[in-house]
Amino acid sequence: MHALPTRIARTAVLVAGLMAGSLAHANIANGNFSAGLSGWQTFGDAAALSSSPASLALPIGNSTLVLGTASLGSDDYPQASGHYNVSGQDVGAIGTSGGLEDFVGAAIGSLHPDPINFTSILWEGSAARQSFTVQAGDTLSFTWNLLSTxxxxxxxxxxxxxxxxxxxxQVLALGDAAQATNAVSGNGQLLQTGSQIFSHTFTTAGTVTLSLAVADLDAPDQTSLLTVNDVALTAAVPEPSTAVFALLGLAAGGLFMRRRQG
Structure with a gap:
């Protein structure tokens, strides 16, 4: 008597299992940086901060990745000796073997905003990267803010x-210092873009490497900082297959006929 309802229940469990299985590959490690830089490889001046150094007054309210362009030397405005350096590691070079381009997997010169004429110079920068698997339709997202002197x-x-x-x-621009027009409370030297959301949907499945980076353009004595929060991969929710719908329909139809005969 209860065979058909049992089949329907089992089919529902099957559908739920298929959909849950499709979400299992969303595997970015430590995307909220609550475990520091665990799961991430870094280049240059990179740190995971849960609060701002008092001397910088950065707008950080929770665990945040911070990438900077400040060297440990005395060439960074407005204060000397790496004032805006957040990690104690020197900023990395750009445009040379073993530099930022190599770290993110790009050809030397390809990160320049004008790679043909090179009317300006990229000097130094920092980056963080992580590899993970994606399925077609998955969406990568995170929040970011660019601060600059x-x-x-x-x-x-x-x-x-x-x-x-x-x-x-793919090299995708987030923003530049010209867009940093908002004041930073407690720090009269920095301006910021304010919190922004980045979103990218993958069209094919495979293993990808995500790199987040910030770079000095033309003026190495000026400092910029990129902050990133909540890096997440949202799996596409698949439509149940035609076969599963057909199975549900047959089971429901059989139940209806059984009740009419009873």
Missing amino acids: DRDFADRAFVVIDAHTANGL
């Missing part, structure tokens, strides 16, 4: 997504 040149922040296939490298 650069009033004359456009220090820039960007995302590099490497699919590890021929022509599978």
Whole structure:
């Protein structure tokens, strides 16, 4: 008597299992940086901070990745000796073997905003990266903020997504110092873009490497900082297959006929 309802229940469990299984691959490690930099590889001046150093007054309210362009030397405005350096590690070079381009998997010179004429110079920068698997339809997202003392040149922040296939490298601009027009409370030297949301939907499945980076453009004595929170991969919710719908329909139809015969 209870065979058909049992089949329907089992089918519902099957559908739920299929959909839950599709979410299991969303595997970005430590995307909220609550475990520091665990799960991430870094280059240059990179730190995971749960609060701002008192001397900088950065707008940080929870665990945050901070990437900077400040060297440990005395060449960074407005204060000397790496005032805006957040990690104690020196900023990394750009445009040379073993530099930032190599770290993010890009050809030397390809991160320049004008790679043909090179009317300006990228000097130094920092980055963080992580590899993970994606399915078609998955969406990568995170929040970011670019802070800068650069009033004359456009220090820039960007995302590099490497699919590890021929022509599978994407360099996506986040923003530049020209967009940092909002005041930072407690720090009269810095301006900020304010919190922004980045979103990217993958069209093919595979293993990708995500790199987050910030770079000095033209003026190495000016400092910019990229902050990132809540890096997440949201799995596409698949539509149940036609076969599963058919199975549900047959089971429900059988139950209806059984009740009419009873």
